[in-house]
Amino acid sequence: MQTLQDTKTLNVHSIESFGTYDGPGIRMVVFLQGCEFRCLYCGNADTFDCDAGDKTHIDDLFKEATHMKSYFSNGGGITFSGGEPCLQAKKLIPLMKRLKEEGMHICLDTNGHILNHYVEEMLQYVDLVLLDVKHIDSDQHEKITGRTNENTLKFAEYLEANQKQFWLRYVLVPDLSDQLEALHRLGQHFQDYTQLQKVEIQPYHKLGVHKWELMGMEYQLPNTPQNTPEQIAFAKDIYEQYFRDVVVN
């Protein structure tokens, strides 16, 4: 049984008050605990566990966010990321509602795997979704994340149908997600999405390797090199054939 306290606390992995890569402007990024994916390259392996993290009262998060409001003049706001924030959608609803009443811009950075009625309700308060698509091919997606991409693609359809703007984020991993054919297929799949505002290519990095070790797990891609500038330019080139705004983060 949940106590009253539980319904008002979120499991927070960490807070970055000066996020400049997770949505427009300056963002307070709340990294939430828990994820049902197990991406081979995950940079935040310490968010996997749903029950870990700091139990943070939504009042405290609300307060910290309001202190940041004056920094949001160039389109900034608050971004819920993770882990997978949709896992805590029910508890996020009242917080987002209050943030929205304060006029704050809200981003949701999600892998799009969960779309229940809590997530749908939560999306009402979200201004912009950052949808992480790990691979367009379902088998490859499963190989990378442990789950198929069926839900993620449905999530995108839902956003399109409900006129919810989103950016598509794509982690470009050498040999894992940078196949020529896959890039074109993704382009073809999404090219007619009117709600898709921007595509962000995220080059592969190894900054989170130590976290796997800290968690007592073995890093899955020890031999994968970082992308060469040519590989990044190549992928960008392909996506630009389908999308207006493609950036490399």
Add this chain to the structure above:
Amino acid sequence: MPIMIHYDTRPTDRRDARRICNQKSKLFDNMITDIENDVEPFVAGVWNDTIDVRDFVMKNMTPYDGDASFLQPATEDTELLFDICKQAVKEELANNGVRSIDPSTISRINSHAAGYISEPHEKIVGLQTDELLKRAIKPYGGPRVVEKACNEHGIELDPKVKEIFQYTKSHNDGVFSAYTSEIRKYRSLGFLTGLPDNYARGRIIGDYRRLALYGADKLIEFKKADLENMDSPMDDYKIRLREEISDQIIALKEMINLGERYGLDLKRPAANAREAVQWVYMAYLAAVKEQDGAAMSLGNTSTFLDIYIERDIKAGIITESEAQEYIDQLVMKLRMVRHLRMAAYEEIFAGDPTWVTEAIGGMDHCGGHKVTKTSFRYLQTLYNLGPSPEPNLTVLWSPSLPEGFKKFCAKVSVDTSSIQYENDDLMRKVRGSDDYGIACCVSYQEIGKQIQFFGARCNLAKTLLLAINAGKCENTGTEVVAGIPALKNEVLDFEEVMGNFKIAMKEIARVYVDSMNIIHFMHDKYYYERAQLALVDTDPKINVAYGIAGLSIVADSLSAIKHAKVTPIRNEDGLAVDFKIEGEFPCYGNDDDRVDELATGITSHFNDQLAEYPTYKNAEPTMSVLTITSNVSYGKKTGATPDGRAKGVAFAPGANPMHGRDTHGAIASLNSVAKLKYESAQDGISNTMSLIPKTLGNDDQTRVNNLTAVMDGYFTRGAHHLNVNVLSRETLYKAMEHPEEYPQLTIRVSGYAVNFVRLTRDQQLEVISRSFFDKM
């Protein structure tokens, strides 16, 4: 307007005869042009009848709302001159930081012959001595310090100079003849440090614009009238003022002579843009020839000079390129200002700083802004002459400033890390004037109407340890404050420690005020700033500027005591040499009220304590949270603290959170600092933010936009000051290894900027160890 023909007194063999001719006729031409072209007359006002530069500025300035596209690169002459300067600086660095010293001539307004970088190319003339980067002696602060400085560079101080001080007293002699034993103890144990008792106090800003607007004759006239008004009956106050005014009048007369040495007629007002720049510089030069105060700010000159520049451009007398040339050459001269310091001075003020602080921008009381094209031109010098710590360019920021200017400032920060920002809305509201400059790093000073008495700072972290050690110094066991009981509990109890801490603060404050009163009494007596004060109203308002160091250590320590379990580990004498900390506690720098309120509370409490005691000349007490680079040396003198900081470890600079403890990222860190109330630290609250470029955003445009938003956000939250560094740790490491490749690498530290390569290795490492916000 009287037309003066100038006769140069320098030997003619040093000059090219034809050029003399040209120069004279050019000067003459300008005056003729004035009359013939009939440049627009200035809008008249109160400034015509009384000294009121602000009124002149308000009535005549042209606010500029555009972007930076009009700016011009350096001219050939400027580049040629600056190449000579760069070479001279190189020689200086190679020669242990000093190019040459004149050990015989006591520096006064007229002590040295005219000096040039390369005369034919100089649009703005004047050097402190007769040779570029030659340092002069100013022994009135304390001749022993000057002698030491000379010796450290293998030079003997002229026996004549030593002899003079056998018959006369210096500031330093005066202070020590009056110091109490308490003050000496607090000073030698490191509770009070960096006190200006053996060097010049600085910080007083002359209104250097006055010389350009009124000319020396008129200023003398006004001062004479003030002197007349100080009539019978004579009392202490009037006698002192009469002596001061008389000295000021002499200084003004000497400024006229200084001008004559350079062929300039400073008796009359400046007639055009070039003269206005030149006159302002001459007034400033007089000040830095006489005084080697730690900070010798320039004031707020850009908008004033813009009036002359705009007028000349409009009349077709000068081009944009010439306008930029005047400013570039003025700034070049300011970059070449030097003082002779002894090596120990480096500990508190590292990197040979001069604090030629110039405040740029800001709003006026009527809701308009004070940004002009010349505000841009000053910043443009950081491109035309490259990045530099001096002059200490300080942008008075308001979210209401025009976008074009805000964006340009942010771009300059991203490119050069050379400017600092201060909250104009806050200072105007709390302090009252919209015509102010910044003394040193963060200290508000109404230009020409107000001065301040610099008070260095006291070590608040060490003061906290008195509370835990029954009033004894944690290093030596010496009793410092009587009446602090030994703690009853083994585990530190918040209320008990706090009670003792308040007793310690009260005592430190009392002794600190005593020391300030003695120091400034003596400084006025033995090392009076006649040149600066000649350009300030007679009997100005005065602030005494106290300071504290170690605020973040104190806040975190109190937080640890309150929220975790802290047990001192004591040596055989009962002194706490270390602390065992069990449990977690919130740290300052994460926008967490539980600890931020402790920082805020201590700041205002200590500020109130300082205000309890009478001051010399009834100066109004203010306090800063600022360390310069002394955070390293303060750390060395301070034992382990209850926050887990080990003995000897450097403090965070200024009001910064301790390195690595601000785990919520840059904005949360800024927000903690923004909570400190400016009302209780009106001498300024310094904060330094270092970011790697990528943290600010993915591309140049985003970086500029985000930095602008940071500034808007931070100052809207009521914060006071921000240094912005945009560079990577790798660059700093590389500069440590290959200093010769980074002669101009500039980094902002508490309230000023330094050439990174001029810092000691300890200080370099400390800068590198600081929080660099590098999350993405």
